[in-house]
Structures are given as structure tokens and as C-alpha cells.
Amino acid sequence: MNLTISGHHLEVTPAIRDYVQAKLERVKRHFDQVIDIAVILTVDNLTEKEKRQKAEVNLRLPGKTVNVASMSHDLYAAIDTLIDKLDRQVMKYKSQLQEHGHKAIKHLPEEQIIAAA
Template identity: 60%
Template sequence: MNTLITGHHLELTPAIRNYVEGKLERITRHFDKVVEIEVILSVDTLPQKEMRQRAEVNLRLKGDTLHAEDTAQDLYAAIDGMIEKLDRQVLKVKGKIQDHRQESAKRMEDLTPTEE
């Protein structure tokens, strides 16, 4: 699994990097078929002189790509919101995969009609 964490208009400190990696461990515990994780942390400046912290992630799975993003006044709050959204998406994909599995022939009930 490749993890890429980048910062746009933001100095990426080791504390921020460790925080993001710690939060991403939660995702990889739920789902082990992750190929690549790309996290982009940025600061957007708005005309009203309001600073907005933005966190977005692209999670490449085997055969699928998930995207989540969140904005907040605090970078750590934006990261937490992004991880919550991504966690819900991963659990949904995992549930679809598990529901799609076929019952084994040994465990299926005999569906042949009985003659009376």
C-alpha cells in the first residue's frame, strides 16, 4: 500500500503527517484491499479573509476509487471529518462485497420440490 501525503499552501509538519497516518490506520483495519492512499491538505483563502483548511483523500481499492473531502476552520477538524466520510464509504463498499458472495453449495438448502 502506497501512502502519499501532500500539502498545498501549507507546511506539512511531522505532527500533521503522524496524525493523518494514525487516522488512516482505522481505514486499513476495516478494509485490507487498499492499493494506494493519496491525501491532499490545503489552505484556501477566501475573499472575506477567512482561512479555510481543506483535507481530501483519494483511496484506490482493487477495482474502485473512493474520494472524500472536508473543510473546516481547523486542519485537524477537517482531517477528522474527511476520515469519517471515508470510513462510511469503505464500510459500504465492504458490505457490498460481503453481501455479493455466493453461498457454498454445501450450505445451501435443498431447493428441489418434494414429491408427496
């Protein structure tokens, strides 16, 4: 799994890098077939009152790419909400994969087909 952390208008410090890696462990714990992760951290300097910190992630899974973005006034808060959103989407994708493997109707006994109808 490849992990890329980049910053736009922001220098990615080792503390931020460690924080993002620690948070991404939760996603890797729930779904271990991750191909690569690209995290983009951005600071929008509109005015002093309206500073916005934005965190985005592109997560490639087998057969799907998950894109998530989050904004906040604090970069760490943006990363936290980003990871929460990402975790929910990965868990949803994992449950879809697990539910897809149900048995076809033609392989079920006739009693179950009649009972289901």
C-alpha cells in the same frame, strides 16, 4: 500500500503527517486490501475571517476508487471529518463485497425456491 501526503499552500509538518497516518490506521484496520492513498491538504486564504482548511483523500481499492473531501476552519477537524466519511464509505464497500457472494437460485434446493416465492 503507498501513502502520499501533500499540501497546497501549506507545509506538511511531521506532526500533521503523524496525525494523518494515525487516523488512517482505522481505515486500514477495517479493510486491508488498500492499494494506495493520496491525501491532499489545502489552505484557502480568502480573507482572514474566511480561512478554510480542506482535506481530500483518494483511496484506491481493488475495483474501486473512493474520493472524499472535507472542509473546516481547523485542519485537524477537517481531517477528523474526512476520516469519518472515508471509514463509512470503505465499510459500505466491504459489505457490498461480502453480500455479493450469495448462492445462485439454480443451486438452492427446490423447497427454498418455493418458500421464497
